[in-house]
Amino acid sequence: MSNPITKYLPFFTDAEVPHTVSARPDTGLYSAKLGIWLFLASEVMLFGGLFSAYIFLRLGAEPGYWPAGLLNVPVGTMNTAILIVSSITVVMAWAALKMRQLGKYKLYMLVTIVCGLIFLTVKLSYEWPAKFNHFGVFIKKEEASKYEEFLGNKHLKDTGQSPRWEISGHLLDAPKGSHYAHQAEHNAEHFAHETGRHDAVTPAEDDYVIQLDAVNANPSDKENDRPHFWPVPTSTKLAVIKASDVESASVFAPRHSTYFATYFLITGLHGLHVLGGIIVFLYLWLPFRGGTQLYKTNPEHLANRVEIAGLFWHFVDLVWIFVFPIFYLL
Amino acid sequence: MSASHSHSPTPAGAAHDAHGHDQAAEAAHIAAHIGGYIKVGVGLLVLTGITVGLSYVDFGSRQMNIIVGMIVATIKAAMVAAIFMHLKGEKMTIWRFLIMTAIFVVGLFLLTLLTHSDPVSGTSYSTH
Numbered sequence: 001m002s003n004p005i006t007k008y009l010p011f012f013t014d015a016e017v018p019h020t021v022s023a024r025p026d027t028g029l030y031s032a033k034l035g036i037w038l039f040l041a042s043e044v045m046l047f048g049g050l051f052s053a054y055i056f057l058r059l060g061a062e063p064g065y066w067p068a069g070l071l072n073v074p075v076g077t078m079n080t081a082i083l084i085v086s087s088i089t090v091v092m093a094w095a096a097l098k099m100r101q102l103g104k105y106k107l108y109m110l111v112t113i114v115c116g117l118i119f120l121t122v123k124l125s126y127e128w129p130a131k132f133n134h135f136g137v138f139i140k141k142e143e144a145s146k147y148e149e150f151l152g153n154k155h156l157k158d159t160g161q162s163p164r165w166e167i168s169g170h171l172l173d174a175p176k177g178s179h180y181a182h183q184a185e186h187n188a189e190h191f192a193h194e195t196g197r198h199d200a201v202t203p204a205e206d207d208y209v210i211q212l213d214a215v216n217a218n219p220s221d222k223e224n225d226r227p228h229f230w231p232v233p234t235s236t237k238l239a240v241i242k243a244s245d246v247e248s249a250s251v252f253a254p255r256h257s258t259y260f261a262t263y264f265l266i267t268g269l270h271g272l273h274v275l276g277g278i279i280v281f282l283y284l285w286l287p288f289r290g291g292t293q294l295y296k297t298n299p300e301h302l303a304n305r306v307e308i309a310g311l312f313w314h315f316v317d318l319v320w321i322f323v324f325p326i327f328y329l330l
Numbered sequence: 331m332s333a334s335h336s337h338s339p340t341p342a343g344a345a346h347d348a349h350g351h352d353q354a355a356e357a358a359h360i361a362a363h364i365g366g367y368i369k370v371g372v373g374l375l376v377l378t379g380i381t382v383g384l385s386y387v388d389f390g391s392r393q394m395n396i397i398v399g400m401i402v403a404t405i406k407a408a409m410v411a412a413i414f415m416h417l418k419g420e421k422m423t424i425w426r427f428l429i430m431t432a433i434f435v436v437g438l439f440l441l442t443l444l445t446h447s448d449p450v451s452g453t454s455y456s457t458h
Contacts, residue, residue: 027423037424041431048435052442059446068392073382080378088371091414095364099357229386300353314414321406324378325399329385330392 021300036308040315047319050266054326057258063162067259068330069215069227070134070168070252075127076328079119080320086115087317090281090310097303102295105306109285112313116278123271131252131260133183136168137208143245150212150239152219161225167216167241169234171251172200173209175243180251187211195236206243211236263327270323273316280309370413377406 018024019031027034058066093108139147144165148154151164172191174184188200191211200209210216215224217235243249250256254264284291284305294302381402389395412418417428 028421029423034423037427041427044431044435045438048438052438055439056442056445059443077378077382081375084371084374084378087374087410087414088367091367092364095360095367098360100353226386226388229382311415314410317414318407318410321403321410322400325381325385325403329382330396330399 021298021304030304032304032308036311040311043315047266047269050262050269051322051326054262054266057262061258064165065138065257067166067257070131070259071263071328072127072130072231073227073229073328074231075122076324079122080324082115082119082122083317083320086112086119087314089115090306090313094303094306094310097295097299097306100299102292106285106292109281109306113278113281113285116274116281120271120274120278123267128264133170133187134168134252135171135180135183135210135250136166136252136256137210137241137249138165138247139167139241140245140247141165146245147239147241150216150219155220156225159222159225164215164219165247167210167212167239169213169216169239170211171208172211172238173202173207175207176205178249180249183251184209197236200238202240204240208239208241208243208246208249210239210241212239266323267327270316270319273312273319277309277313277316280312284309367413370409374406374409377402377409381406 096104172188214232217237254261
């Protein structure tokens with residue numbers, strides 16, 4: 001065996017990899033078990049770094065600059081439940097293999113894969129796009145009194161709450177040259193169609209017109225002091241905001257705020273992990289030589305592969321257990 | 331949940347060879363744990379509901395709500411790690427690695443918190 005490829009890369013060859021099933025005498029573990037835990041340890045540090053960035057930015061945020069209630073809680077709760085169900089089914093898939101029940105294994109693994117796909121689909125086709133069509137402007141503090149009817153800072157001060165500097169909702173008209181002009185045009189058409197009103201577009205060229213979120217439509221209403229479980233529909237009230245009074249204006253994308261920057265970064269990286277897990281599960285579910293074909297020759301080896309992939313999947317679930325409350329709820 | 335089922339040195343195709351009885355015993359052992367997995371799963375779903383519900387209860391300050399939310403999340407995470415990931419009863423080799431990881435990740439969080447105690451006077455971070 002002088003060929004370095006067959007010597008060092010048994011993955012690509014038929015060479016026997018030691019301790020895929022039997023325990024190595026020195027560690028007491030089959031090798032992949034130790035390998036996946038070392039990998040997960042590095043993953044803890046990766047996500048740990050991002051979570052500590054979150055803590056850093058949140059603790060450092062000035063009052064009124066860390067938003068709450070901007071995400072869809074029922075949808076997030078549903079996705080959390082889907083991920084937990086997939087964690088149960090992947091354990092069941094592994095247990096089925098250990099009991100040499102191939103049919104049950106295939107069924108449980110299929111359910112796991114479907115759960116992962118639903119999670120990703122909800123995230124990418126609903127949750128993220130909904131944010132990209134939501135718009136907010138932060139008002140310059142010295143100009144905030146002009147917009148008191150949308151900010152409600154007197155009420156917030158009287159009740160001992162953090163001030164509010166942002167006016168958000170759907171953008172219907174953008175200042176000339178804004179790269180949100182196209183989105184505004186689209187929203188304005190939709191607004192006119194829904195309400196029959198055509199006052200959403202102002203002749204002035206340096207105005208933002210925003211169809212307000214409930215919180216800005218009635219900012220002094222106690223009902224709006226705390227986030228709601230069910231998302232409150234956008235009101236039909238409009239706010240006209242001079243571009244010169246605006247500190248920053250953006251859709252709910254990473255550039256909007258440190259909140260959304262960390263939200264998209266962490267949920268994006270988490271989503272990539274979900275995708276990675278799905279790919280591995282598909283490989284183990286389909287009749288590849290290393291997938292269900294392996295069952296015929298070495299069912300214990302396949303069970304161990306499923307256990308390793310499952311450990312990764314549980315870790316991804318575990319990360320989500322923290323991601324969900326810190327972004328959606330608290 | 332003993333760990334013996336997850337890494338006992340069962341040879342290839344155990345069910346069909348001389349070690350058949352090992353595999354059968356292991357299968358029976360796992361079968362006995364399936365109810366436990368489902369219970370833990372249902373517990374996690376219930377705790378998810380509790381997390382959401384508690385976030386709408388006013389505990390006096392947003393800070394208090396965060397602490398309560400993180401306690402529930404930590405309980406859930408511990409359930410996943412201990413039962414689904416078989417850490418309960420796992421070999422010491424793995425625990426040693428994880429203890430080191432925990433020390434480093436706590437260090438990382440402490441570094442972050444240090445920025446707010448202004449250890450080098452006048453350098454504390456305070457802007458959005």
